[in-house]
Amino acid sequence: MTDLDTFRSDTRAWLAENCPPAMREPVRSDADVCWGGRNFQPSSPAQKDWLDRMAARGWTVPDWPTAYGGGGLSPAETKILREEMAAIRARNPLNSFGISMLGPALLKYGTEEQKLEHLPKIARGEIRWCQGYSEPNAGSDLAGLAASAEDAGDHYIVNGQKVWTSYADKADWIFCLVRTSKASKQGGISFVLFDMASPGVSTKPILLISGYSPFCETFMDDVKVPKANRIHDENKGWDVAKYLLGHEREMISGMGLASGGRNPLIEGAIATIGLDHDGRLADPVLRTQIALFEVRAKAFAAMSERFIDELKAGRAHPAQPSMMKYVGTELNKDRHELMMAAGGSDALEWESDRSHTGAAPRAWLRTKANSIEGGTSEIQLNIIAKRILELPGA
Amino acid sequence: MPLYLNDEQAMLRDTAKDFIAEHAPVGHMRALRDANDATGFSRDLWKQFAEMGLNGVLIPEDQGGLGLGHVEAGVVLEEIGRNLSPSPFLATAVAAVEALKGSGQAERWFPGIVAGETVAALAIDEGAKHRDSIGLKAERSGNGFRLTGAKRFVTHGHVADLLIVGARTAGSPDDAEGVTLFAVSKNAANLTATPERLADSSLAARIDFEGVEIDADAVIGEVDAGRDPLGRLLRAGRTGAAAELLGVGGGAMDMTVGYLKERKQFGVAIGSFQALQHRAAHLYSEMEVARAAVLKAQQLLDAGADADEAVSIAKAMTGMATTLSVQEGVQMHGGIGMTDEYDIGFYMKRARVLAEMFGDIGFHADRLAKAAGY
Numbered sequence: 001m002t003d004l005d006t007f008r009s010d011t012r013a014w015l016a017e018n019c020p021p022a023m024r025e026p027v028r029s030d031a032d033v034c035w036g037g038r039n040f041q042p043s044s045p046a047q048k049d050w051l052d053r054m055a056a057r058g059w060t061v062p063d064w065p066t067a068y069g070g071g072g073l074s075p076a077e078t079k080i081l082r083e084e085m086a087a088i089r090a091r092n093p094l095n096s097f098g099i100s101m102l103g104p105a106l107l108k109y110g111t112e113e114q115k116l117e118h119l120p121k122i123a124r125g126e127i128r129w130c131q132g133y134s135e136p137n138a139g140s141d142l143a144g145l146a147a148s149a150e151d152a153g154d155h156y157i158v159n160g161q162k163v164w165t166s167y168a169d170k171a172d173w174i175f176c177l178v179r180t181s182k183a184s185k186q187g188g189i190s191f192v193l194f195d196m197a198s199p200g201v202s203t204k205p206i207l208l209i210s211g212y213s214p215f216c217e218t219f220m221d222d223v224k225v226p227k228a229n230r231i232h233d234e235n236k237g238w239d240v241a242k243y244l245l246g247h248e249r250e251m252i253s254g255m256g257l258a259s260g261g262r263n264p265l266i267e268g269a270i271a272t273i274g275l276d277h278d279g280r281l282a283d284p285v286l287r288t289q290i291a292l293f294e295v296r297a298k299a300f301a302a303m304s305e306r307f308i309d310e311l312k313a314g315r316a317h318p319a320q321p322s323m324m325k326y327v328g329t330e331l332n333k334d335r336h337e338l339m340m341a342a343g344g345s346d347a348l349e350w351e352s353d354r355s356h357t358g359a360a361p362r363a364w365l366r367t368k369a370n371s372i373e374g375g376t377s378e379i380q381l382n383i384i385a386k387r388i389l390e391l392p393g394a
Numbered sequence: 395m396p397l398y399l400n401d402e403q404a405m406l407r408d409t410a411k412d413f414i415a416e417h418a419p420v421g422h423m424r425a426l427r428d429a430n431d432a433t434g435f436s437r438d439l440w441k442q443f444a445e446m447g448l449n450g451v452l453i454p455e456d457q458g459g460l461g462l463g464h465v466e467a468g469v470v471l472e473e474i475g476r477n478l479s480p481s482p483f484l485a486t487a488v489a490a491v492e493a494l495k496g497s498g499q500a501e502r503w504f505p506g507i508v509a510g511e512t513v514a515a516l517a518i519d520e521g522a523k524h525r526d527s528i529g530l531k532a533e534r535s536g537n538g539f540r541l542t543g544a545k546r547f548v549t550h551g552h553v554a555d556l557l558i559v560g561a562r563t564a565g566s567p568d569d570a571e572g573v574t575l576f577a578v579s580k581n582a583a584n585l586t587a588t589p590e591r592l593a594d595s596s597l598a599a600r601i602d603f604e605g606v607e608i609d610a611d612a613v614i615g616e617v618d619a620g621r622d623p624l625g626r627l628l629r630a631g632r633t634g635a636a637a638e639l640l641g642v643g644g645g646a647m648d649m650t651v652g653y654l655k656e657r658k659q660f661g662v663a664i665g666s667f668q669a670l671q672h673r674a675a676h677l678y679s680e681m682e683v684a685r686a687a688v689l690k691a692q693q694l695l696d697a698g699a700d701a702d703e704a705v706s707i708a709k710a711m712t713g714m715a716t717t718l719s720v721q722e723g724v725q726m727h728g729g730i731g732m733t734d735e736y737d738i739g740f741y742m743k744r745a746r747v748l749a750e751m752f753g754d755i756g757f758h759a760d761r762l763a764k765a766a767g768y
Contacts, residue, residue, distance in 0.1 A: 075396075266768050281768045290768070291759035298703070298762075299687035299711040302397065306686040309396035323679045384678055385671035389651050392666040 007077055011084045018053045019090045020046035026089070026262060029359060030214075033095050036125025038172045054093035055124045061099055063312070064107070068115055069123030075312035089262070097166070098122035098129040100251040102175050105191075105244040109232040118193070130196070131248075132162040132176030132218055133241070140379050142177075143186045143238060147220060149178035156180070156192065156230075158200075158223040164373065168203040168216035171196055175244075181235050191237035193229040200224075210365040211350070211358070246318070248374045249325035250307075265290060265335055269342035286341055293334055300331055319387035326380040329370035336364040395697070397689055399465070406462075407469040410448070411476075417442060418479035420737045426480060427595040433553055434589070434597035435480040444510025449487045452630075457500060458508045463696035464488075464630065468637035468688065475641020478737075478744050480596060482513045482550050484634045490514035490558050492630035493623045497614045499577045503556055515554035516627065517545035517578075517601055524753040527568045530603060532561035532576065538610045539563070539576070541603040547751070551599030552589035555580050558627065559603075563618050575620035575627075576612045583607065594743035629705050632752045633695060636688045636708040639748045643681050643716030646723040646741040650674065653727055670726060677715075677722050684708075684715035703765060710758035713749040720745045 023046055027033060031043050034051055042048035054060050057071055063078045064070020073081065103122055106115055121127040138145040147160025158178055168174070173195055181188030196203070200223040205213035232240050269290060274282045281287035307324055310316040339360060340347050347364075349355035371377040385391045399407060418439055426436065443449050451467045453459025460466070467488050474481050486507055494500045506512030520529055520543070530543030541561055551557065557578040564572030578585070585606045587599040615623045651674055654665030664670055691708035694701035720742040724731040731738045749755065 079396075263766070266766055270768055275768065279767070280763070287763060287768060288756075288759070291763040292755070294762055294766070295707055295710040295714070295755070295759050296683070298707045299683045302690035302704075302707070303683045303686035306397035306689065310398055313396065313398070315398060320682075323675075323682055326675075327679050327683060378672065381672040381675040382668070384675035385665075389671075389674055389678060391651070391654060391671050391674065392663045 004076055004080060008080045008084065011081055012087075015084055015088055015090060018050075019085075019088060020050055022046040023050040023091045023093075024089045025091075026264075027091060028356065032091070034091075034093060034125065035095050035128055035167070035170070037128025037170065038126070039170070040125065040128070050091070051093045051125055058123065060094045060096075060125065061103065061119075061123045064103065064119065064123065068107075068119035069121075070119075075309070078312070079309070094125045096122060096125065096129065097131055098127065101131060101244050101248050102129050104247045105175075105231065105240050108243060109191075109240050113228075114231065127172045128167070128170060130165050130168045130171035130174050130218075132165055132168075132174045134164045135161060136163050140376055142241070142375075143189065145177055145179060145189065147176070147178050149180050149190060149192065149225065151180070152224075154227055156225045156227065158192070158194070158220045158225050160220050162218040162220075164206075164215045165203070165218040166215055166373075168196070168218045169205055169213075174201075174218070175231075177237055177241055180237075184235070186238040187235055189237040189241065190234050191231045191240040192225050193231065194223060194225045198223050198225075208365070209368070210362040212362060212366070214366075245375065246321040249321040249380070250311075265339050265342060266294075268339055272342055272344055272346060286338075290338055290342070293331075293338055297331055297335065300327055303327070317388055319383050322375070322380040322383040323388070325374060326371075326377050326384070329367075330377060332370050333367045336367045340364050395693055397686065397693065399469070399689075403465055403469060406466055407473070409446075410470045410473045413442075413446060414470075414473040414477050414479055418474075418477055418481070420478050420740060423478045423480055423595070423740065424737075432589070432597075434550055435482060439479070440482060440513070441510040443481070443483065443487075444508065448483070449510055450504075450508040451487060452491045452495070453504050453508060454495075457504050459504070464633055464692040465689065465696055467630075467634060468692050471634050471637040472641035472644070475638035475643075475744070475748075476645035478594075478642070478645070478740050482515075482554075484631065484638060485516050485549055485554075486512070486514040488634040489516055489627045489631035490556065493558050493575060493614055493627035494577065495626070497623065498611065499614050503577065506555065512555045513550055513553060514556040514558060515548050515551040515599070516631065517548050517551065517557045517559040518624070518627075519547045520545060522546070524750070524757055526570075528560045528562050528573050529567035530559070530561045532563045532574055535607060538608050538612065539574075541576070541578070541606040541608065543603050545601045545603075546598075548587070548599045548601050549596065549751075551601050552587040552597065554587075557585075557601070558614070560620060560624055563620075570621060572618055573620040573624060574617050575614040575623045576608060577614055578606065578608055578612060592747055594740070594747045596744075596747060628752060629695060629701060632705050632709045632758075633688070633691045633701075635748050635751045636684075636691065636705075636712040639712035639716040639745065640681070640685055640688055642741055642745045642748060643684065643712065643719035646716075646719045646738060646745070647674075647677055647681055649738055649741070650677075650719075650723045650726050657728075664726075673722055673726065677719055680715040680718055684712045687711040703762060706753075706758035706761050709753060710755045710762075713755040713758075716745045717749060 034047050058066055059071045062071035062073040062081050066072040135145050149156035149158045175193050177189055178192055179188055180190040200221040202219045203216040206215045207213050269281055276282045343360055347360040350358035447460055448470055450459030451462050455461035494503055532539040532541050559576045559578050561574055562572055563574040584604045586602045589597045589599050592598055654670055655663055657664050687708045691701055691704040694704050723738045724742055727738050730736050
């Protein structure tokens with residue numbers, strides 16, 4: 001047996017023993033997702049056990065160095081862990097913008113003090129992070145942001161407004177883009193971290209078409225931010241922001257993937273519509289639509305595997321996350337359109353217990369933001385055209 | 395195993411790329427077409443493939459081959475696709491070799507294939523659309539069998555030394571069981587192959603079997619158990635056609651993106667227009683996804699894993715992406731894309747033929763749906 005074979009069998013045995021059965025059930029709503037943070041209330045003892053056991057091994061962030069709370073696994077080992085988790089349909093023990101977005105940026109641009117301060121808390125799910133990027137007048141044109149950070153010696157005084165801040169009302173800390181110079185658009189931005197409990201920070205949830213409020217407006221009124229909380233050099237925040245956006249796109253693109261093993265689209269269609277005497281879905285047009293969608297969705301699953309492998313090996317084109325984000329989010333919207341068609345009038349119920357308070361239509365509406373947040377599909381296509389295909393600027 | 399080419403595979407790709415671009419570029423295909431070539435490919439080129447060792451890519455080393463896998467075969471096929479090079483490689487060195495591998499027929503046919511002297515053709519399809527059903531009759535006769543029926547869409551069938559024939563030895567056409575695969579020599583009596591020129595100027599034969607007598611040892615594997623070697627043939631053929639489609643789609647995309655940078659209207663390169671940039675970027679994305687699907691299928695085949703689903707995904711996805719690529723290619727080239735003089739139209743024609751080969755998008759999507767229970 002090779003070392004990797006041994007690792008696989010050890011991992012399989014450990015997961016079999018340590019992943020609680022309830023944590024192998026599909027995630028049905030946001031309440032089933034573990035986001036961690038100071039105010040985290042586990043929805044079940046199993047959720048807490050699963051987080052604690054995985055965090056103790058560093059497996060909430062398997063490929064981060066052990067010094068920062070990670071598992072220190074190689075790319076090949078990380079892939080095996082993911083495969084073994086998928087095989088038992090294990091839930092992600094910890095969902096976190098700290099893991100998927102801030103962490104990679106800190107690993108690349110943070111000082112040793114900053115890494116030791118923040119990364120272990122992210123790995124253990126102790127601090128929940130949110131992202132302060134978009135502003136009312138800086139959406140697709142993100143570098144046009146105006147929130148200002150005024151130099152006040154050893155700290156900045158931050159004023160301004162962010163918008164579309166995911167879960168700002170539930171987050172403990174924020175990573176935030178602020179303007180430290182007006183001399184240059186992209187070259188006048190800095191990347192800072194601050195506690196959401198700081199005096200002068202307030203949030204206001206935004207009610208969305210889904211009836212939920214996952215996003216907030218975030219207001220900053222003379223917020224004092226120590227300069228030690230700035231990542232990378234002053235006015236070099238755009239580099240950090242772009243690097244981090246790549247990881248955000250990578251995360252959002254994951255939405256194009258069906259959850260491990262099960263296929264709610266097909267199961268739902270069979271349950272509502274039924275099969276004919278040849279075992280085919282009794283709605284032949286919808287069957288064709290689903291089958292063609294499934295070709296694309298499964299091909300995209302292979303693309304995700306390839307992308308992660310190439311990324312870990314340093315072989316991916318730096319703009320490839322834009323392609324992943326574009327394809328993944330468009331597929332996710334397609335999937336939910338088909339789920340709505342498969343569900344018929346059952347999928348229209350908005351409040352009933354039977355519908356889990358309209359889980360299907362609310363999720364369907366939520367997906368419409370996928371191709372807007374983190375850079376619209378059109379922005380991703382611009383990036384692909386310019387940076388990968390090297391087409392000339394207009 | 396990571397889902398990208400390892401160093402040896404990347405090296406083989408570079409070798410194949412240089413070799414095929416030099417010896418069989420699109421101009422080579424155009425010249426054959428203009429000369430109204432009756433063979434359908436260049437025998438000299440097939441010899442050169444053999445000298446490079448490529449014909450034995452999937453043949454075990456102890457039988458004179460390279461003993462490599464579907465990833466390596468695919469690397470060659472992609473370059474064949476990119477250059478639209480007419481070649482018996484897919485049918486002979488990939489699909490036929492996989493059918494013969496491990497059978498008593500391997501020893502007889504492999505040396506000729508490795509040497510670039512033997513060409514094989516696949517007599518599988520009976521209708522205009524690829525189906526699972528096999529109706530051509532093989533009845534016991536003397537020491538062997540007597541074949542009666544017809545096959546079509548048999549690429550190189552009129553010049554092949556060896557025909558791999560799917561026939562029915564029991565049951566009715568739609569039955570899964572009762573199929574036998576035969577290795578039939580071109581010299582068999584009562585066998586007529588009529589070549590037809592296809593849209594891409596390749597030649598595929600309609601073949602009539604009017605009581606063709608063959609020996610019992612022409613059976614590949616076991617009588618009535620032909621679905622095993624036929625399954626290997628089809629998995630290899632589908633994955634190989636998908637790899638060739640990747641090359642066709644990729645070649646068309648590269649030409650198109652190049653044209654967008656070069657063609658000027660309104661005083662600027664047309665590639666600076668966002669309407670065209672977005673279409674090109676969407677096309678790139680589709681081709682990338684298709685590439686991953688193909689490599690996944692190849693790796694699973696090489697690992698000896700159950701690859702049926704991945705193979706169908708690869709064939710269907712490359713069908714979609716490459717169809718998009720050639721359509722966008724002609725459109726974005728504008729009027730020049732409609733001319734015979736310009737190469738982009740050849741890509742469109744070749745893509746159509748390959749998309750149909752071994753089952754089209756609908757065939758494979760339906761297959762996946764059945765396998766998933768809906």
